[in-house]
Amino acid sequence: MIERLEFILALARERHFGRAAQFCNVSQQTLSAGVKQLEERLGVMLVQRGSRFQGFTPEGERVLEWARRIVGDTRAMRQEVASLRRGLSGMLRLAAIPTATPIVAALTTPFRAHHPEVRFSVQSKTSGEIGRLLADLEIDAGITYLENEPLGRVTAVPLYRERYRLLTAVDGIFGTRDTVTWEEVGRVPLCLLTPDMQNRRIIDRHLTNVGRASEPLLESNSMIVLLTHVRTAKWASVMPAVLADSFRLSERVRSVPIVEPDVSHVIGLVVPEREPMTPLCASLIVEARAAAPTIADDIASL
Template identity: 85%
Template structure:
């Protein structure tokens, strides 16, 4: 039964029979047969079939929700039994919003020191995608915004408050200032993250409150692209203080605090709301709570 539920999860993720079969390391024929067997056992059609995958039936959507719970619990059980014999091991799959990537090492490094048999898989993505990846059992945990937009059924540990800086050339309009307002930021030729990023939506809302609709001249989902444009001294950008510090700006670029208001948003670790929690997630929660005071203090000093 569990393997057939895994087939359903893979099909929901890949939206294609061939790719789902490849993800499960089985033939397409085996996957299709497994789905049909599950349909026969439950007495309902789960998948809308045609020449290609067309989605799930209403009954299939409900079964998909149960599959996530059952498969998640089964994986958690195997992980816990394994940890009782060998200690924590396996791969901890973590995703982080781009603006939080500089603090990932503050969690993974001490975690590895405590649990040397654990490996890590870390990638950067949007806050919305982190929620989906956790729900679909594709990652174990995420580092994301804890405010502004619904988190869903997740357990959260606050790590720090994100504050914002104007990145501008030192000989630019506001390059010599100790601080700027959001209204002043809006007057500059801006390059910002794309609207699918929650960081961009936060900036857009604040500029709108300042009386100006966000209209950047360049958008990118890459912080490196934004920084290289700022380095030309022809553009400015808005970045979290932690990223500005990580980039080690040269003497031509300044990170100027943005005030009026001094905006901040909570960023933290999120894991599935499950009881009992998987050993890897439980260990990561402990590490996050231990590291949070030092991370917050470091950010406040930037």
């Protein structure tokens, strides 16, 4: 039964029978047969079939929710039993929004010191992707915004407040200023992250609140692309203070605090809401709560 539920999760992830089979390391025939057997056992159609995967039936959507819960609990049970026998080990899968990647080491480094047999996988993902990956059991935890958009059923640990800086060349617009206002930022030729990033949506909202439309001349999902444009002194950008500091800006680029209004948003660790929690997630929560005051103080001092 668990294997067949895993097939359903893979199908939801890949939206394609062949790729789902590959993800599960089985043949497409084996996966299709497993889904069919699950349908026969439950007495309902789960998948809308055609020449290709067309989605789940309403009953299939409900089974998918149960599959996530059952498979998640099964993995948690196996992980806990293994940890009782040989201590905490295995792969801890993390995803962080791009603007929070500089603080990941503040969690993984002390975690590894306490649990040296654990390995890490860290991905940079949008907040929306993190929510989906958590729901589909593809990651164990995420680092994302806690306040602005729905998170689903998660346990959250606040880590720090994200504040914003105008990145501009020393000889560029506002390059000699100690602070700038959001209204002034709206008058600058900007290069910003793409709209699929929650950070961009936050910036858009703050510019709109001061009567300025967010109309960047360049959009990119790469921080490096944005920074190289800023260095030309023809563009400016808006980035969180922690990210601006992590670039170790050269003498050619300045990070200018944005005020009036002075806004901030909470970034935190999220793990699926489950009882009992997996040993890896439970230990990560402990590390996050211990590290949060130091992380918050370090970032507040930027």
